[in-house]
Amino acid sequence: xxxxxxxPDFQSVxxxxxVTITCRASQSIGSNLHWYQQKPDQSPKLLIKYASQSIxxxxxxxxxxxxxxxxxxxxxxxxTEDAAAYYCHQSKTLxxxxxQGTKVEIK
Amino acid sequence: QLQLQExxxxxxxxxxxxxxxxxxxxxxxNSRSYYWVWIRQPPGxxxxxxxxxxxxxxxxxxxxxxxxxxxxxxxxKNQFSLKVNSVTAADTAAYYCAANNAGFDxxxxxxxxxxxx
Numbered sequence: 693x694x695x696x697x698x699x700p701d702f703q704s705v706x707x708x709x710x711v712t713i714t715c716r717a718s719q720s721i722g723s724n725l726h727w728y729q730q731k732p733d734q735s736p737k738l739l740i741k742y743a744s745q746s747i748x749x750x751x752x753x754x755x756x757x758x759x760x761x762x763x764x765x766x767x768x769x770x771x772t773e774d775a776a777a778y779y780c781h782q783s784k785t786l787x788x789x790x791x792q793g794t795k796v797e798i799k
Numbered sequence: 800q801l802q803l804q805e806x807x808x809x810x811x812x813x814x815x816x817x818x819x820x821x822x823x824x825x826x827x828x829n830s831r832s833y834y835w836v837w838i839r840q841p842p843g844x845x846x847x848x849x850x851x852x853x854x855x856x857x858x859x860x861x862x863x864x865x866x867x868x869x870x871x872x873x874x875x876k877n878q879f880s881l882k883v884n885s886v887t888a889a890d891t892a893a894y895y896c897a898a899n900n901a902g903f904d905x906x907x908x909x910x911x912x913x914x915x916x
Binding site: 693726728734735736737738741742745779781783786787788789790791792793 | 845846847848851859860861862863895899901902903904906907908909
């Protein structure tokens with residue numbers, strides 16, 4: 693099973709700051725890495741697919757990068773509505789797995 | 800726009816079977832574009848993939864749950880279903896159905912299932 697480790701687990705950020713979340717895979721997964729946002733009491737929402745591909749309707753301040761084992765989700769100029777948990781997910785090898793999540797709080 | 804909606808009991812007794820259904824609208828469940836997926840999230844915890852089914856009936860399960868789980872598709876009703884046997888308190892979670900093309904592209908709103916006597 694591929695283990696995904698996110699860092700940090702928690703981040704408290706001021707609006708307009710830049711946020712960087714990393715996801716490291718226990719083995720190479722190419723670009724088969726996706727990012728989700730989950731706001732409180734809501735279902736997760738796909739933000740980025742295949743490491744860096746944008747999703748229609750997702751604000752352009754969200755971007756992804758990386759390949760192999762190291763990946764990054766960047767939120768440029770954080771807005772208050774971005775307070776949420778963020779998860780990475782790999783679709784390279786069954787069973788599909790998720791990172792443990794990163795909670796972003798607004799200061 | 801694809802929409803998914805979970806339905807089923809919110810309370811299940813220990814050792815019994817958890818049964819949920821996901822109704823798909825906005826596209827046919829026979830669409831070759833998607834795998835149909837169940838994912839769960841214990842309260843305050845992270846996400847766990849349970850299993851996937853294709854319109855043809857092909858299934859894939861998480862080995863951690865495989866012995867207790869069945870995912871199936873009913874094309875006549877545009878629905879797919881989840882059964883988890885012999886549940887314990889550890890199966891208490893929000894259960895989500897989703898459509899998988901690239902990542903998990905579309906999600907239902909989720910339904911909380913509590914295992915308790």
